[in-house]
Amino acid sequence: xxxxxxxxxxxxxxxxxxxxxxxxxxxxxxxxxxxxxxxxxxxxxxxxxxxxxxxxxxxxxxxxxxxxxxxxxxxxxxxxxxxxxxxxxxxxxxxxxxxxxxxxxxxxxxxxxxxxxxxxxxxxxxxxxxxxxxxxxxxxxxxxxxxxxxxxxxxxxxxxxxxxxxxxxxxxxxxxxxxxxxxxxxxxxxxxxxxxxxxxxxxxxxxxxxxxxxxxxxxxxxxxxxxxxxxxxxxxxxxxxxxxxxxxxxxxxxxxxxxxxxxxxxxxxxxxxxxxxxxxxxxxxxxxxxxxxxxxxxxxxxxxxxxxxxxxxxxxxxxxxxxxxxxxxxxxxxxx
Amino acid sequence: xxxxxxxxxxxxxxxxxxxxxxxxxxxxxxxxxxxxxxxxxxxxxxxxxxxxxxxxxxxxxxxxxxxxxxxxxxxxxxxxxxxxxxxxxxxxxxxxxxxxxxxxxxxxxxxxxxxxxxxxxxxxxxxxxxxxxxxxxxxxxxxxxxxxxxxxxxxxxxxxxxxxxxxxxxxxxxxxxxxxxxxxxxxxxxxxxxxxxxxxxxxxxxxxxxxxxxxxxxxxxxxxxxxxxxxxxxxxxxxxxxxxxxxxxxxxxxxxxxxxxxxxxxxxxxxxxxxxxxxxxxxxxxxxxxxxxxxxxxxxxxxxxxxxxxxxxxxxxxxxxxxxxxxxxxxxxxxx
DNA sequence: CTGAAAGCGCTAACAG
DNA sequence: CTGTTAGCGCTTTCAG
Numbered sequence: 041x042x043x044x045x046x047x048x049x050x051x052x053x054x055x056x057x058x059x060x061x062x063x064x065x066x067x068x069x070x071x072x073x074x075x076x077x078x079x080x081x082x083x084x085x086x087x088x089x090x091x092x093x094x095x096x097x098x099x100x101x102x103x104x105x106x107x108x109x110x111x112x113x114x115x116x117x118x119x120x121x122x123x124x125x126x127x128x129x130x131x132x133x134x135x136x137x138x139x140x141x142x143x144x145x146x147x148x149x150x151x152x153x154x155x156x157x158x159x160x161x162x163x164x165x166x167x168x169x170x171x172x173x174x175x176x177x178x179x180x181x182x183x184x185x186x187x188x189x190x191x192x193x194x195x196x197x198x199x200x201x202x203x204x205x206x207x208x209x210x211x212x213x214x215x216x217x218x219x220x221x222x223x224x225x226x227x228x229x230x231x232x233x234x235x236x237x238x239x240x241x242x243x244x245x246x247x248x249x250x251x252x253x254x255x256x257x258x259x260x261x262x263x264x265x266x267x268x269x270x271x272x273x274x275x276x277x278x279x280x281x282x283x284x285x286x287x288x289x290x291x292x293x294x295x296x297x298x299x300x301x302x303x304x305x306x307x308x309x310x311x312x313x314x315x316x317x318x319x320x321x322x323x324x325x326x327x328x329x330x331x332x333x334x335x336x337x338x339x340x341x342x343x344x345x346x347x348x349x350x351x352x353x354x355x356x357x358x359x360x361x362x363x364x365x366x367x368x369x370x371x372x373x374x375x376x
Numbered sequence: 377x378x379x380x381x382x383x384x385x386x387x388x389x390x391x392x393x394x395x396x397x398x399x400x401x402x403x404x405x406x407x408x409x410x411x412x413x414x415x416x417x418x419x420x421x422x423x424x425x426x427x428x429x430x431x432x433x434x435x436x437x438x439x440x441x442x443x444x445x446x447x448x449x450x451x452x453x454x455x456x457x458x459x460x461x462x463x464x465x466x467x468x469x470x471x472x473x474x475x476x477x478x479x480x481x482x483x484x485x486x487x488x489x490x491x492x493x494x495x496x497x498x499x500x501x502x503x504x505x506x507x508x509x510x511x512x513x514x515x516x517x518x519x520x521x522x523x524x525x526x527x528x529x530x531x532x533x534x535x536x537x538x539x540x541x542x543x544x545x546x547x548x549x550x551x552x553x554x555x556x557x558x559x560x561x562x563x564x565x566x567x568x569x570x571x572x573x574x575x576x577x578x579x580x581x582x583x584x585x586x587x588x589x590x591x592x593x594x595x596x597x598x599x600x601x602x603x604x605x606x607x608x609x610x611x612x613x614x615x616x617x618x619x620x621x622x623x624x625x626x627x628x629x630x631x632x633x634x635x636x637x638x639x640x641x642x643x644x645x646x647x648x649x650x651x652x653x654x655x656x657x658x659x660x661x662x663x664x665x666x667x668x669x670x671x672x673x674x675x676x677x678x679x680x681x682x683x684x685x686x687x688x689x690x691x692x693x694x695x696x697x698x699x700x701x702x703x704x705x706x707x708x709x710x711x712x
Numbered sequence: 713c714t715g716a717a718a719g720c721g722c723t724a725a726c727a728g
Numbered sequence: 729c730t731g732t733t734a735g736c737g738c739t740t741t742c743a744g
Contacts, residue, residue: 045519047721056729058732060723060732061730064720088515090493091721094433094434094495095724098434098737099722100724112455113455114450114455114459119448123449123450156426159431179424183381184548199601241482295661322661325661326661332442356480383738392713395737396716396717399737399739400739400740407713409715412713428738430737431736431738434721434738
């Protein structure tokens with residue numbers, strides 16, 4: 041009852057030609073006559089032939105599968121990046137396998153290992169928050185596997201990089217709060233090891249100093265990414281000192297902060313303004329709706345995939361692409 | 377400058393043994409002495425050996441890679457299922473490649489084809505909304521590849537299936553609206569070809585008839601899944617006739633309906649009650665917050681992965697698992 | 713306990 | 729334009 045899978049040998053036999061001819065015909069090689077080419081293709085369809093890409097890539101020493109590692113698949117931004125990558129990669133004949141690091145360095149390392157074992161042709165990566173050392177990436181480089189980093193990148197690793205214009209986004213968000221009349225704008229930052237968060241921090245600092253406020257470190261809290269952290273941190277912030285507005289490096293922490301503010305009876309935006317980053321889908325559904333900096337994940341995916349294809353085709357390496365962002369003003373911050 | 381990748385042959389040579397021995401040692405085969413086993417493993421690590429799973433699966437005729445096809449990766453429910461699957465599959469030594477069908481039959485067929493070409497060991501599938509014919513799945517069956525369907529299943533295809541208790545969820549949601557005092561409860565249904573939506577419809581019908589309302593087809597609208605469709609359909613519904621409450625087969629259509637209601641100045645829940653299905657993250661963030669039926673995606677993923685492993689190990693086939701659901705009452709429906 | 717040898721399905725020189 | 733041959737890296741009989 042075994043379903044024997046049919047190979048190029050079977051179809052070669054059926055046509056009294058050699059496997060090579062079949063292989064070439066199927067690949068559309070012009071060195072085989074149009075006649076036999078069509079004959080082979082016809083027979084292949086008729087016999088229900090499905091190529092074994094595993095065998096092909098073993099032979100060729102490379103595969104058309106690209107690996108992609110994201111912290112979490114269920115973040116709006118990352119799932120958009122994934123779609124953006126697929127939009128470019130699939131038509132180009134590549135396909136994608138996706139891994140989640142779950143924001144853990146260990147799982148990120150495992151994912152890299154799995155992808156290498158599976159002989160992927162290249163790796164698209166956005167670093168986990170926890171990642172502090174980079175030996176696993178050096179291994180990718182050492183093996184000459186194209187590595188394209190996006191969004192959460194580490195500058196010390198070679199290869200192409202695609203990032204948002206985090207600096208400008210943060211600058212615009214902070215400036216907007218200041219213009220709206222807030223005087224003491226706090227900042228919930230991400231990890232300092234990630235360039236994306238560093239730059240958001242820098243943009244915040246720039247806008248503040250430009251407005252004549254010198255940096256007050258009590259207004260800045262690090263590693264505040266989650267909803268829970270946002271909630272807790274806002275309470276600690278207001279206990280610790282005075283602030284009348286907040287620019288968050290992410291929407292989840294902004295959400296948590298808004299919940300704490302609501303609980304404390306502080307009116308948003310009259311008494312306290314909030315702007316997030318990422319423009320998660322919930323931003324326009326909450327009450328009050330959340331102002332945020334929109335990152336175009338889809339476009340970033342397109343760019344990252346394009347960079348990957350360039351590497352794969354050996355055209356270039358080490359280019360850095362910057363994707364523009366856009367401030368969306370909603371209820372959580374007064375309009376200027 | 378080429379980085380030669382090292383194989384079992386290299387480590388065999390280095391140790392003056394044969395590749396066979398190395399292979400066995402690495403696999404932990406007890407037929408090779410503990411001494412050489414450790415020796416080989418040590419050398420392997422020292423030389424930075426990474427097994428080529430491509431070659432292994434070509435040889436073995438099967439792979440440890442499982443393919444998974446979901447309509448969209450960025451739906452909260454599906455991304456939870458994915459995490460649930462990974463939680464079981466990874467520790468068991470399998471790994472996962474994820475494809476999106478984007479609710480298109482064509483892309484679903486392509487995804488199946490890609491997975492088959494890549495010689496996956498099994499396929500986990502949740503059908504696209506558009507899928508009407510099932511030849512591509514018959515092909516999977518014919519090739520003896522384990523197929524586990526989850527959530528959006530088609531009963532006519534053999535293999536294990538994991539579904540939510542859609543019937544009970546819909547029944548509870550509708551009953552809740554009736555108990556809260558609403559008299560004419562409408563229903564925005566999904567496609568009739570999907571069992572999940574059929575059952576939600578049946579649960580709705582059951583609750584209505586149990587309360588003494590005979591089925592009024594003007595209260596039911598089909599294929600209303602998206603936010604836009606929900607918005608439009610609510611307007612059409614109220615133009616067409618009278619309704620004072622709505623049970624939606626999904627949260628997105630419920631969201632659209634709420635937006636239409638807000639626009640029309642109809643108070644929720646005093647004048648009109650709404651309950652959704654899926655408990656998307658935004659349900660508790662909107663204003664008013666949305667009552668919904670929670671599906672435990674993570675648990676479904678666990679169950680689906682477990683069913684897959686059973687098939688892979690040849691234990692059973694064709695079992696049907698039902699995952700319980702839970703009604704969460706929020707502001708959009710009066711409490712009883 | 714270890715070796716020799718064959719082959720998974722495919723591609724790519726090299727010949728003709 | 730087509731065939732011959734070799735081999736990608738690994739596992740697995742079959743012998744010892």
